[in-house]
Amino acid sequence: MLPLAWKDDLTTFLPEEQVKIDGQTHPLGNGGHVTVYPQTEAEISAVLRYANSHGKKVCIVGGGTKRGFGGQMECADILLSLANYSGIVEHAAADMTVTVKSGTVFGQLQDYLAEYRQKVALDPAWPQYATIGGVIAANDSGPKRLGYGSARDSVIGLRTVYPDGTVIRSGGKVVKNVAGYDMNKLFIGAMGTLGVLSEITLKLRPLPKYESLVLLSFPSGNLEEVRSFAVQFLDSMMEPVCFELLSPSLSERLIGKRAYTLMIAFEDVESAVHYQEDYVQRLRPSHTTIRILPQEEAKSFWQTFYTIGPNGAAPHEPAGNEVEAAVKIGVVNLNVISIIRESELLEDCCHVHMEAHGALGHGLCQVYLKGSEESIITAIEQLRAAATSLGGYAIVKHLPFALRTRVNVWGEKPSYFFLLEGIKRKIDPKQTLNHQRFVGGI
């Protein structure tokens, strides 16, 4: 039994029922001996102030979907859960902005906004589990990033609780703002290593009047053909919100067709969507097969799509001693084709199951792996080698704790690492928050 006498300190500023001793370690790590459930910003502040002045390490969790993303600590002193810190603070519907508490489940926020025919223009994984705070802190983005951008393009203001308990506002509630440094950017994707996001203000987009998803499969397996179609299409004036290549394995799972498949989504007024579908029809090579999912069918496809990767909040127990992993790769746009190809080759030589997709319009790929521990580690190394040989990077977005100590989750430190370290040192000198969760052990 751990000596947790200090647990009682917590109940001097938190109600008893918001403090729980957690006996078990989690296979994904990033836990805490004590879990606290603040319900207000003041309580978040109080927890951090306490931890920071008593040398306690704090790990932050929202919905837990990204629990396997980074982190060298199996168990911090305190796990700060934002599960009970949720709700909409302000929705300026006519101004198309919303301010929301960070523990709000992303899908619930979207459902609420849908009643106003509005949305947050992000489409992260596991929307029914992930919290908006976690999505922003981990900078998660989905296939529609091509059309709508990522967290850095949607977030216009933050309230962040610093490790010493101070609340720092950045940005504001207006859609355009250059007053002072753009501090929002520091916290987006910082994996909670600089502060606890408390409230998030986002600009909204109207829900599209009409949408469809075109699935274009290339049974020939000829990637040159995929490339030449993509280059021609992207050089046209069409405006897809998503233009992603699926590996044959992923295509098989999603649409039952083992072939390279392009996912091309359109969202606009109905006439404009049909016009673009027709354009694809005219441009596509004759032996490709095409499926067009209109409206509800597209929506339901996306709901499935958002759950294809591992979910740290509900790890399905893979058979035997198999483990799951997810890798995000960034390369120059069209090099995505090489990465998808590489993932297919590695599947055979590393004896892992791999599914991959990547955006030809911006260069980000996601690769999901299943296999034995050793083969997963080899495969990750090979994927990283492929990415770096193309001038890109690979980061491991999901991996059990035990394996995270054996691979470098974030890859090589950037040459300007001293700046990242300097920022961390200024804001969190005692390394209270999410210690070792980020690049270079920050």
Added chain:
Amino acid sequence: MRKTAIQTKDPHIQALARIVGGEKSILYKKEDLIAYDCDGFTVHRHLPKAVVFPKNTEEVAAIVKYCHDHDLPFLARGAGTGLSGGAIPLNGEVVISLTRMKRLLHVDLENRRAVVEPGFVNLKLTNSIADRGYYYAPDPSSQYCCTIGGNVAENAGGAHCLKYGVTTNHILGLEVVLPNGEIIEIGENGIPDPPGYDLLGLLTGSEGTLGIVTKITVRILKNPEAKQTVLAYFDRVEDASQAVSDIISAGMVPAALEMMDQTAIEGVEAAAFPVGHPKDIEALLLIEVDGISAGISEQINEILHICKKRNVREVKVAQSEEERARWWANRKTGFSAMGAISPDYLVQDGVIPRNKLPEVLKNIRAISKKYGLRIANIFHAGDGNLHPLVLFDARKPGETERALAAGSECLQVCAAVGGSITGEHGVGIEKKEEMRFIFSDEEIVAQTDIRDVFNPKNLLNAGKLFPTPGRCVEMKQVASSIK
């Protein structure tokens, strides 16, 4: 060719001259320096120590290292069109002019990116790729002369940023000379989400206080298939503001949604690009919709419908590219057009929630009355970014001060409705005290802490962006009266 010798004994100037390769790349005589004593914000002036014109990153790094090692203040300068005083050498800086680093280094249409040197002029990028149907989206009205380096520093916006975003949404990579002379590259190969804190996002809009940008990778876009532009004249400014709110809340995302009030119209009609706007209307809207041609007419019809519902006097759709271009030239030269009706003018740059437009415009009219100065409004209504132009005559004693006070009060009004003091022109010298309208002391320290990481000696562009500690009692009072 005979090299002219440097005619000064100042060892720093001699050393800097050696770095940039001689007399042709440095100015140090008073008469040459006067042109660099201010930027587009002309209320403050100060002479630099010298102006150097490096040709490449290595020269920039060597200059910076020299200044760093010898404790000489320094700053970067692009075209000098900044409107908040960011390039003014307040401390007698060595001005590093990037105007000779103006090459387009690389265009990769397939991967939608271009690499430019910082002195490359914004509009030249679009002009260089237009024949292939591509363009660079951020379009500040000064785009015919401002530099992309300056745009990065100010996170410049423009009329079409409503739909396409401001500079920060289009930057994929930067090469930066840090204040100690070290060269770093962020976002190598322009690949998004490089692991680590988002330094691209932090540097963009840092007003040249964190480093000097020497190379920029930008995203380029394909031209929209179709565009249509609407001009709507309103008898009442309230109706025009309501139409703006209606368009936004109807869920439309026009490419641009611009507004001018009566005083502004008087100015643009008296200047170089008149369109024939009626002088007796209170406001006009210039609205552009772009995208897939099949979808445009539906959106235009909805806009026309909204304008009619809001009692528009006359509304028309541009019938030709020539007509559209004339409307835009009239709008984009709007600031300088004020020169036609006033000896001097001061541009403000507040931002407000879009549904607060009627209320705020009313308050600005009251400020105009209070100070006895005309205020023209010409602005990006779609994203709530106001540009009140305070018209004044600097020759009249006290009028400059009154204009500054009126401008500051406009920002107070914006802050009071939950807005910001600047949407695209930056804080610079001009608005540094007004930072207190929206940020607490702790929040300002949080920002200067970040500056200290990059610029610990604070030799690079010091005295900008942040309020002077201890000299801001009145500002604090104003700020607390807002809260």
